[in-house]
Amino acid sequence: MHPNTDPQIYWTLLNHEDWNMYIAATSSGLCYIGSQSKSFDELAKWVESRFPGTVLARNDEILQPYKAELIEYLQGKLTCFTISVDFRGTPFQLAVWNALCQIPYGQTRSYSDIAGHIRKPAAVRAVGAAIGANPLLITVPCHRVIGKNGALTGYRGGLEMKTRLLTLEKESSVFEGSILHA
Structure with a gap:
């Protein structure tokens, strides 16, 4: 895992039909998709453990392209994602x-x-x-x-x-x- 160079992680709540999940991105791409109908706390705890000291900032505009593709997927219209992702791990x-x-x-x-x-x-x-x-x-x-x-x-x-x-x-x-x- 490399150190976080982003001062913030941007988040929004994806609501589509009966799907409700928090999503988050760094400036490099989508970094988190939460569980269906879980609270904001799930996201906050994940950020705290993976990106200590990072500020969580709601930003619906930055996350709009990610929401759009996820909604297309949930509608059965998208089979392959093209959005940038930022997954960090071993x-x-x-x-x-x-x-x-x-x-x-x-x-x-x-x-x-x-x-x-x-x-x-x-x-x-x-x-x-x-x-x-x-x-x-x-x-x-x-x-x-x-x-x-x-x-x-x-x-x-x-x-x-x-x-x-x-x-x-x-x-x-x-x-x-x-x-x-x-």
Whole structure:
């Protein structure tokens, strides 16, 4: 983790239909997406632990491009994000998070698949811990990781949020496929 060079982290509340989550960005890109319907305290605690001494400043304008893409995703219209991100972690965490970004929209992988992808097949538990530390729910799609037996497993946003995201992607993929094959 490198030291924070930003004096502020900008935040806003994303409200779309029944989705409500706090999002935050540095001057370099989106750095945090909160859990569905959690309080501002979740964001404040994360910033305090990852960016000590940083000021949190509400700025709806700076976060508008990030909100716009997230809303398009939640509407089933966007399958690939183009927004800049600023995720900071250990080299191992970054390798895991980059592997998550390679899971295609509407598909899932197991923790063992991710461990194999980063060439650390024995590190399944460490992969799980890195996934649990992912600060960018949705855009770094940790919701696409399931247990080896196909069971839904832990998710920082809660299993209800994980289920909703997987259902959204499955339904959007089926709809998109039916248009392409019509």
